[in-house]
Amino acid sequence: MTTATARTAEIRAAALELFTKLGYEGTTMGDIGGAVGIRGPSLYKHVASKQDLLVQIMTDTMDALLDAHRTAVATTRDPVERLRRAVDAHVRYHARHRLEAFVGNREIRSLVEPHRSAVLAQRTEYENGFRDLVTEGVAAGRFSVASARLTSYALLDLGMGISAWYREDGELSENELAWQYTEFALRLVGVA
Amino acid sequence: MTTATARTAEIRAAALELFTKLGYEGTTMGDIGGAVGIRGPSLYKHVASKQDLLVQIMTDTMDALLDAHRTAVATTRDPVERLRRAVDAHVRYHARHRLEAFVGNREIRSLVEPHRSAVLAQRTEYENGFRDLVTEGVAAGRFSVASARLTSYALLDLGMGISAWYREDGELSENELAWQYTEFALRLVGVA
DNA sequence: CTCCATGGCTAACTGGCATTAGCCGTGATG
């Protein structure tokens, strides 16, 4: 009946892993079933459709990312500190949820309307949040950049790249990653 | 007979555009045919297969990118200048050939062996080139970074992001883009 | 004028995939 049981969560996790490795179109319901030890058609006892799996993953991801961003910038008004925290949240999110972030970035085109538009709107909101942070910093005379838009793109792309190559079991801890990248970000905006 | 005629080039260009918009799996031979005014099956008079189209695009792209990189760093030994030129080449390539670069980054998993391994090897070579540049700069005391590997990933990701959002007809010229991004790169590595 | 390579077309083949239908064992519930 497609309720949110433990089995459903297990299936969603398997789907996420497969979508990451094979892509949405490249993953079959049989693959997903196999990953949790059942046949493809049996999945429909737990899940509405393949598309629904993707929708859940994408919207959950964007919700969580926006949430993390809002929380990060909420408790200070100093532009430098706000940017530092936003980048920190951005980086940690992309490291900790690299599969979700990876799929979230790459499979937007596999989403069917109206979900595609909804996710794109969330993404735009997130981008604007970063751009505003840069603009504020420039206005306050703390940052020195030629284009706030370009700079925010650069900052966002830095984080997104992480989801493509970061590995939890690699030589780099999440903390080291976050420190390095916040440093990168502050250098990028030319903090004095 | 799959010779390299003008028609073949036209088809390849159409395929590139469609692969970018719909993805490799999401693009049908009928789509590609329609884009050049013929039916899907007629494509086989010019092209060996759909997979072959992808292979051509990917290998051409990596060849050109590696070439641009080697040319860029060949004519100076100053670490700062070498990095500046490498980033300049990187950025310009991703702006000028954004479709190729975009597909080249996203559709590696749609490549069939042995082409996938070949392209991945080229990509690794390219990454190593950047890492070496950073390492040299650090060794020469001109750069200040905690991890050459992380820094080179950041530099590469910066460029790759460009292929996702840059538009030739946008408000930003290729020159402006290149200047900004080389500035970003030098700030990132902490050039004095 | 004839011939044939070129490059189109439609029809057919093949295989894969998401999804649905319908069956059945199991185990908790009354």
Added chain:
DNA sequence: CATCACGGCTAATGCCAGTTAGCCATGGAG
């Protein structure tokens, strides 16, 4: 002990995609 919801299965459906087969108009070459 009977029942029935649950969650698995296999078989079937319908669709769609890549590719192949085979036909035909055209236009240049001899």
